[in-house]
Amino acid sequence: MKITCIGGVGTVTGSKTLVESNGIRILIDCGQFQGLKPLRELNWEPLPILPSTIDFVLLTHGHLDHCGWLPRLVNQGFEGKIYCTSPTKDVAKLILLDSAKIQEEDAKIANEGKFSKHEIAEPLYTVAQAEKVFPHFRVVNPNEIIALDAEIEAIFTNAGHILGACTIELRLEYKVVVFSGDIGRDNDVLMFPPTKPKKADYVFLESTYGNRLHPEKDPKEELELYINNTVQNGGTVIIPSFAVERAQSVMYLLWQLKEEKRIPNIPYIIDTPMGISMLELFSNNRKWHRLHEEEFTAMCKMFTMISDYQETIEAIYNKQSKVIVAASGMVTGGRVLSYLERYIGLSETTIILIGYQGEGTRGRKLLEGAKDMKIRGRYYEVKAKVAEIDTLSAHGDQKDLINWLSDLEEAPKKVFLVHGENEPADELRVKIREKHGFECVIPLMGQEFEL
Template sequence: MAPNPAAHGTATLRFLGAADTVTGSRYLVTVGDRRVLVDCGLFQGYKVLRLRNRAPFPIPPSSIDAVVVSHAHLDHSGYLPALVRDGFRGVVHSTDGTAELSRIMLPDSAHLLEEEARHAAKGTWSKHPHPEPLYRLRDAQAALERFRPLPTGEVRTITDGVDLELVPAGHILGAAQVRLRVAGLTLHFTGDLGRPDDPLMRPPAALPPSDVLVTESTYGDREHAPDSPEVVLGDVVRRVAGRGGVVLIPAFAVGRTETVLLHLSRLRDRGEIPDVPVFVNSPMAVSALEVYRRHPDEHRLDTDELQRMYRMPSMVTSVDDSKLLNLRGGPMVIISASGMLAGGRVLHHLAAYGPDRRNAIVLTGYQAGGTRGSALLAGARTLRIFGRDVPIRAEVVSADSMSAHADADDLIAWMRSSSATPSAVYVTHGEPAAADTLRARITHELGWPARVPEHLETVRIA
């Protein structure tokens, strides 16, 4: 067999996203003249970050040979439609679960972007005379045609000199750690690592020996609150229902909505919350529940519990029914995306029910800086929604213990289980304080060489 020149060329890793923020995961691996992009996410939160979504991609998309997507959340997959529209013609590699969820999430993302552009054109808050969406539904559909699922544990050559293996990550259905074998070395990307004690998902697989580790640091400077999420949810539902109010739960349609429903169904089965109506107002969440039902091997729920969880809420799919919820009033529980109040139907509910003191807003996980959820946690009592300032008098409750991310102690324990010391650890996908705190712990507690890379930085790995 003739030698493969790509396998012997210089190998580099470039941080195209998630190097100074908790969103926009994009890592470019170059081996000789071959290019592989690990994750292709949207930047979210602060406007200075969101503007990166509109900037030209740092390299021509047509020059990328393959993309690997760790999981379906939009900060890891949501830029794919734009990448394909602008010239990428390779294969998108992921688990089957991620491919299935992407068939739900990417068209939904395109729909929301188109809807947002239409609203901006009709309203007065856009600075652009003709607002355009970042991408359209046809772009999302074109991206989906490029997916080629890979079972976890199997190895696939995805371009000359680059082999791929996907390893279970927990977190959400289909989530994977990404292992690339390049130039005789192994690069290991955590993606978003799940919790060992997650009530819904199975724990992440242990860290195998790796030469280079790229780790997330979402919760790199903190541990999850010890409070049981069922205690927190039970308390707020009883309290708000008692005063005739509405419990509004912003939740990611994939992963978090299922976890919230699991806790609510258990509380109701034990008689610990009143029998108030529960509405899931997210067509995407309804579809995602079906994907969970088709992949019982990836989560902890048995068939009976999944069925009870699925039957408990009323599923809202139509726009008209969504609008009627804003006229219904309490007591009731509404679960709706997005989880950080960045967009979607939940904003209409927030504008309707946020000004009433009888109601409560329950934030169920990480809130990236620059989002409305982050502002609420910081004490903001006015939010800008659809071009107007909406007063928020509702009670704000943090249910951080419901997060599906490994916290700092979980991450250190996961790394400690490895039988080998990496030659380099790059700490990414976290706010600056979280990333630097985790870097220090890795260095001091494990003795591993760790650093926080800069946005667009390139490092040589071979």
């Protein structure tokens, strides 16, 4: 068996792991690179093998960094099946269509504004190309044994994190190889705790927060403080948010605060069409999350839901204090950019970052104190206050990741630490060695392993 780390190593984006066994090729996730320009440019590069030679794609979940390269894969000749849970299929469809639309819009704006270095700016893929992915999806149930081949089986188990997210266990060549996907938190606001693996000869474990412990602070108290202080100063709160799971978690906390009369009666706006579509998925997939139907209905009534861009313009120019939740979570694109163009230069504005901010993203630059910000070819001075609530991450922290390994009946031969920047991965390696005594390896991009 040969395993090649094509993406998602040394970084938290572009997850792609190729498994080759007895003439069968399986790609675990097919993510898009985000953040630093050298990483984004990898999205335009071909895979080291022809997509037409890949038999299966197994998706751990529907985030862009795990499914966002599928349109390129299909466009370049992939004809196989894409296995995932039902919520992951629905989430991936939303995310791929949204990504394609944003890329088409960004290419159009770049061409009209003539600020692309290319003679003609092209989208990474189009909406039409994204739609060609959908017929390849095959839905699996959690804990169901999927026979990919006469001698290869896959089992998907709950990973927490977001709706439908799973860890994937591959059984092949008399070995068990476990791919964690993104591991959720043991005490997440909306998701159930992840299922721990019992047996594994090899583990590929994400390490996003490998060097961090989530603080014990109450995110409701932090939201309450930032919102009240901003409104008292006549300002607007902007919360860049991932449309999948994070926006719904923030909605739930804001609804609780409003019910408890701890935040003012001002407009609370959800301006992410994909986030709004996700609410329907939450309603249709109740076994995947903690929200009760009564809470869910009451929560939704509190918010003004914006889908039409003309309504976005009206909200932007409404001078009343308000709370805006808009994608994208790392401020890499989406409608949050339109709000920032208007509000980032106002000292009474508060920008609350609520999730992991990858290297090279605008969100990371804001956290690091950037004095100006380039948005759609123009620079804007950053006068807004920038706050971080790091208790809302959908990723497990170092403690959660180490705990996730605690039910293994026997020590795996190796644990490969992926989907993390180098420093977090290396610190997690040390901690796993101390706690469990497992041998850990941190792969390099493109590195191959014979197992």
